[in-house]
Amino acid sequence: MKWDKFIELAYLFLLDELSFDERIELENVMMQDDELKSEFENIKESFEILKESKPQVASERILVNARQTLMRQVRAESVRVSFFRKLAIDVRKYVYENYTLAISGLVTFVLGIIVCYILLIPKSNKQILQPEDRARLEQATKDDVKISNLQISQPDSKNGEVEVKFDAVKPIQYKAKVDDPAIQKLLLASLFNEDNPGARIKSVSTIAQQFKGKEFKYDLQIKNALIKALKTDSNPAVRKEALVVLNKYPYDEEIRDVLLYVLSNDRNSGMRVAAINALTDLQQNGHTLDEAVKNVLTKKAEADKNDYVKIRAASILQEEN
Amino acid sequence: MILTDNQLIINAQQGDMSSFEELVYRYDRHVLNIARSFRNSDEDAKDIYQEVFMRVFRGLKNFQFKSEFSTWLFRITTNVCITYQTRKKTHDSLDREISASEDETRTLADTLTDNKSTDELTLGSEISKYINKALEELPPQQKMVFTLKYFEEYKIREIAEMMQCSEGAVKKYLFTATHKMRTRLKNIMRDAR
Known part of the structure; x- marks a missing residue:
């Protein structure tokens, strides 16, 4: 038997961890080898000394003392836990019973604000430099x-x-044809964002330039922008320019509606004159005026503050009949 | 009627303090003895006892009955002991650096070669003192295994369960610790002669 293996077995023997067969085997080995037997005795002696060095068992007094301290700590902690738990239950109960609706409304409101903020507030491009x-x-x-x-x-x-x-x-210069998409986008931006009416008129008249091109394609986005400007721009000159450009578009219901809108609602008589002239031109070009147009013209012929508008309205109706 | 551990645990989980108390009293003597043997100090044993049972109290509501309560408790005990030893060692070594006392540097040989006779020196208690000092120098896991085996006489299988390691690992700790202690003991005995 190898020496290390013998030592391990001897340890386990003395620690009562060997099976019956292993004990017999070890005892047989020792009986055949005096050196191993002598070593076993040394180990046994060491073990006895080590076991004798066992520290004293904790006294009853220490145990009682430890128990008392523990129970004091446990009670203090359980009181602390139950106080917070009770407080949480009371608060929850109070809130549920009295303010459920208010709190759910408030939560919805706050969530709404957060969602709007995330969706609608543009991200700032501000740079903070050190x-x-x-x-x-x-x-x-x-x-x-x-x-x-x-x-x-x-x-x-x-x-x-x-x-x-x-x-x-930083100013940027860009040169392209009038019907270039980027140019059109910039012109529309100018039409709706510029404070200066002159710049807005310039934008509309520039848009009109494209009608001089041979291969002009009617742009729906431009048309809608002009209709919007005609209805909402605060400056009559801009509205007038928009109307002139719109007249170049093929006549349709949208054009008809905006002309009638101007005729009915625009306080500027010049604009109403321009609108009724546009309708006159349409009639002379062979367009049949429908009932909606006739109704507005009837009202205008009877009650418009501007005599020119009254006369022109009556004249168109007479020719139409 | 005597309630089982599991019944006491269920009651304690529902806030019954007397059940928790009974559960503690069933096992606390073992816990205190392990702590006392491991640290060889009443004060340290009391500290370990408090920490073990406070952990039990806090963890009991999450106890899921996947193991025996005693297994769980002794596992906590060994963990707390090992952590305590590590913490204490760091603290003590700092203290020693600050004020090294002469007594601590005296060897058994110094004591034995004083003018007093061997009989007067009560050799047994001196040896115990030096063995305990040697035990202090073992790594915490080795010391834990040594304590549980030699002083508390647990089986290797039980120690493995407590320390959540294999029986092979426990044997390795045990053999290494025993070998170190025997070497130290041989030196002491040689000095004594």
Whole structure:
């Protein structure tokens, strides 16, 4: 038997972990080898000393003391837990009984605000730059960039820093035909966003330029934009220009409706004159005016504040009959 | 009528403190003895006892009866003991660095070669003292296995269950620890002679 194996078996023998057969085997081995037997005795002696060194068992007093301390701690903790649990139950009960509707309404409202904010609020393109970003700042403001909306905060009394907010706008030049999609998009943007009426008129008249082209395709988006401008633009000159351009589109129900809208609702008599002239032109070009047009013309012939409109309306109706 | 552990646990889970108390009293002597043997100190044993049963109290509501309560309890006990030993060792080593006392550096040989006779020195208690000191130097797992086997006389199979490891691993810890302790003991006995 190998020495290490013998030592392990001897340990297990003395620790009462060997089976009956293993014990017999070990005893037989020792009987045949005095050296192993002597080593076994050494181990046995060591084990006895080690076992004798067993620390004292905890006294009854220590046990009682430990129990008392434990139960105090456990009770303190269970009281603490039950207090919070009771509080949570009470709050839940109170809320459920009295404010269910209000809370669900409030939750829906808050959720609605959050959803709207996420969906509708455009993401800011604002860049916040630090002194170490100076290169980026210089890049963003170099050449012909236009600086506007400059706001300067009060200097910080501690470190003397100031915060400057501004818009840096870089002009872009783009050259293309009038019917180029990008040009049309820019013209429409100008028509609806420019504060200056002159710029809006310029946009509409530029749109009209495309009618000079031989291969002009009627654009539905432009048409709708012109109708919208004709109905809503605050400046009569812009509306007039939109009406002139719309007259170049093929006559249809949408054109008819917007002409009747102008005739009925536009407070500017010049616009009403322009609208009734457009209807006159249509009649002279062979278009039959339907009942809706005739009804409006009847009203205008009887009651429009502008005599020209009255006379023209009556005249068209007479010719139509 | 004597309730089973599981019945006591169910009652305790429903907030019955007396059931929890009874459950504690069934096993706490074993827990305290293991802790006392492992640390050889009443104060440390009490600390371990508190920590073990507070863990039991907090974990009892999630106890799912997948093992015996005693197995779970002794598993917590061995874990707490090992953690406690590691924590304490770090703390003690810091203390030792701050103030090293002369007594601690004295060897058994120094004690034995004093002017007093061997009989007067009560050799048995001195040896026990040095064995306990040697035990302190064992890694926590080895010390735990050694304590449970030699002092508390648990079977290797039971120790493996408590420590959540294989019987082979327990034997390895046990043999290594025994070998170290025997080597230390030989030195002590040689010095004593």
